Amino acid sequence: MHIGSIQLIEFRNYRTLSYTPSPRLNLLTGPNAQGKTNLLEALAFLLVGRSFRTSRLGDLARWGESSAAVSGELRRQDTSRTIRRTVRMLEDSRWQAAGESCPWARVIVFGWQDLSILTGMPAARRAFIDGVAGRIYPSHLPALGRYRQVLARRNLLLRTRPGEAALAPWDEQLAAVGTELIDRRRRATAMLQTELARIYPAVSGERHKTEIRYRTELGEATEPAALLAAIARVRRDEIRRGQSLVGPHRDDLVLELDGIDARVFGSRGQQRLLALSLRLAEVLPVREAAGTTPVLLLDDALSELDGTVRGHVLREIQTAEQVFLTAPEPLRVEGAARWDLRAGGLCAA
Numbered sequence: 377m378h379i380g381s382i383q384l385i386e387f388r389n390y391r392t393l394s395y396t397p398s399p400r401l402n403l404l405t406g407p408n409a410q411g412k413t414n415l416l417e418a419l420a421f422l423l424v425g426r427s428f429r430t431s432r433l434g435d436l437a438r439w440g441e442s443s444a445a446v447s448g449e450l451r452r453q454d455t456s457r458t459i460r461r462t463v464r465m466l467e468d469s470r471w472q473a474a475g476e477s478c479p480w481a482r483v484i485v486f487g488w489q490d491l492s493i494l495t496g497m498p499a500a501r502r503a504f505i506d507g508v509a510g511r512i513y514p515s516h517l518p519a520l521g522r523y524r525q526v527l528a529r530r531n532l533l534l535r536t537r538p539g540e541a542a543l544a545p546w547d548e549q550l551a552a553v554g555t556e557l558i559d560r561r562r563r564a565t566a567m568l569q570t571e572l573a574r575i576y577p578a579v580s581g582e583r584h585k586t587e588i589r590y591r592t593e594l595g596e597a598t599e600p601a602a603l604l605a606a607i608a609r610v611r612r613d614e615i616r617r618g619q620s621l622v623g624p625h626r627d628d629l630v631l632e633l634d635g636i637d638a639r640v641f642g643s644r645g646q647q648r649l650l651a652l653s654l655r656l657a658e659v660l661p662v663r664e665a666a667g668t669t670p671v672l673l674l675d676d677a678l679s680e681l682d683g684t685v686r687g688h689v690l691r692e693i694q695t696a697e698q699v700f701l702t703a704p705e706p707l708r709v710e711g712a713a714r715w716d717l718r719a720g721g722l723c724a725a
């Protein structure tokens with residue numbers, strides 16, 4: 377799929393902007409603080425109605441304005457769909473989003489915050505794998521919401537030092553939804569592994585062996601009974617500490633480069649390239665699941681990479697469909713559409 381056109385009104389630092397991108401590679405360049413990331417954010421908002429930077433809707437409207445709008449045309453094969461999304465401030469100062477959605481629209485975003493997949497706490501890796509699983513399996517995020525509710529209720533109960541009978545129904549629910557989540561996360565991890573094994577050597581230009589594994593207390597088990605048994609093993613500890621100690625909320629991803637923990641020993645460039653490769657590794661699984669190639673938004677994806685690696689990355693991303701790549705300095709890539717951004721305005725470079 378691709379974005380045929382987009383119009384912004386009072387969105388971030390843009391008063392009005394009308395942009396007709398290329399269906400392939402778009403290079404968006406310009407000095408710092410001109411609106412490159414803001415434009416990517418508008419593209420993501422058009423596609424899926426969410427920002428990748430904030431959950432505060434009010435941040436999206438230009439300062440001092442009480443509404444913002446993004447509209448545009450999404451295309452895939454012979455179909456096209458016009459989408460309009462708005463955020464506006466209500467009388468009680470809360471912000472509200474409105475607009476129709478497009479069930480086949482998919483977007484994959486890479487930004488500097490993705491370095492936390494390698495350098496951050498386990499929660500960052502869980503958020504990453506849940507995002508991937510959510511784009512592949514539409515039922516994943518609703519199940520995650522249910523799991524969080526069960527977990528919160530169970531944790532509240534644990535603080536009252538309950539007996540086994542009171543906990544039993546919560547254990548069952550936690551184990552049932554928890555196993556469902558673990559199963560989808562594992563499958564998503566396996567898909568990423570297959571793609572990563574091809575992409576990382578291609579972009580690094582070296583024959584590195586990469587590995588991504590899902591790590592859970594359950595080991596290889598796939599049945600809710602295994603999670604129930606694990607819960608039973610830690611029950612005393614859980615009651616003493618007043619919190620649930622096993623389940624997908626405690627799991628993690630292992631990332632290795634040539635058999636070594638890339639989270640601890642990877643160089644900064646390697647970690648950035650691995651994070652970018654993980655995002656690129658999503659393209660094919662998402663395409664197969666959603667029946668359409670996702671739009672790629674790559675924010676400053678070349679920084680901290682050496683010249684040779686940059687060349688490999690540019691070649692790799694051209695195999696996707698529509699790509700938007702930002703950079704603070706001019707880039708020349710054959711066949712790419714180039715745009716120059718200055719203070720909330722845009723012109724063909």
Ligand SMILES: Nc1ncnc2c1ncn2[C@@H]1O[C@H](COP(=O)(O)OP(=O)(O)OP(=O)(O)O)[C@@H](O)[C@H]1O
Pocket residue numbers: 387388389390406407408409410411412413414415435436437438439704
């Ligand atoms: N709601 C808003 N209203 C008006 N301006 C905003 C709003 N939110 C952010 N800005 C401003 O938009 C400007 C551009 O931000 P953006 O993050 O898009 O820059 P950028 O071109 O990606 O820069 P960099 O190269 O440093 O990443 C910033 O100066 C920021 O202060």
Ligand SMILES: [Mg+2]
Pocket residue numbers: 412413414675676
């Ligand atoms: Mg930026």
